[in-house]
Amino acid sequence: MKGLPTGPLFLCENCGSPVPQDAKKCPTCGRFFASVRCPSCNFTGPESLFSEGCPICGYSSPAAQSSNRGSAFSDTTRLAHPQKNRGLVTPLPWWIYGLTLAVFVAVLVIALITLTD
Incomplete structure (x- = not known):
C-alpha cells in the first residue's frame, strides 16, 4: 500500500495520529x-531504542510486520490503539507540597533576617 510507513509506526498518545519517529511534538495536537x-507493553524509553520497534516485546518491529503482511487487518490494527482517558489528572505526591512549603518558609526566614540586620 502506498503512503504507509515501512518502519515502526509512532502514534501520539494524546490524539492517536501518526507521528514521525524523530518528532519532538505532535504535528496534529x-x-x-x-x-x-510502547502501546503493547508500556515500556518507555528514548526514541533511539525504538528504531526497529519495541526492544522489549517487538511491537511494530520489521519481523512482526512481515508476519502480518498476509492479514487484511495488519495496517489497520496498528492504528486501532486505544486512547487513554486524559480527562483525569493525577495529583502530585504529598512530599512535593511539603518540600515547596519548606523552601518557601526558608526563603521567608532568610529574607526577614536580612531585612532586620
Whole structure:
C-alpha cells in the first residue's frame, strides 16, 4: 500500500495520529514528547531504542510486520490503539507540597533576617 510507513509506526498518545519517529511534538495536537511508550507493553524509553520497534516485546518491529503482511487487518490494527482517558489528572505526591512549603518558609526566614540586620 502506498503512503504507509515501512518502519515502526509512532502514534501520539494524546490524539492517536501518526507521528514521525524523530518528532519532538505532535504535528496534529501539539503535545510535546519526552520519550516513546510502547502501546503493547508500556515500556518507555528514548526514541533511539525504538528504531526497529519495541526492544522489549517487538511491537511494530520489521519481523512482526512481515508476519502480518498476509492479514487484511495488519495496517489497520496498528492504528486501532486505544486512547487513554486524559480527562483525569493525577495529583502530585504529598512530599512535593511539603518540600515547596519548606523552601518557601526558608526563603521567608532568610529574607526577614536580612531585612532586620
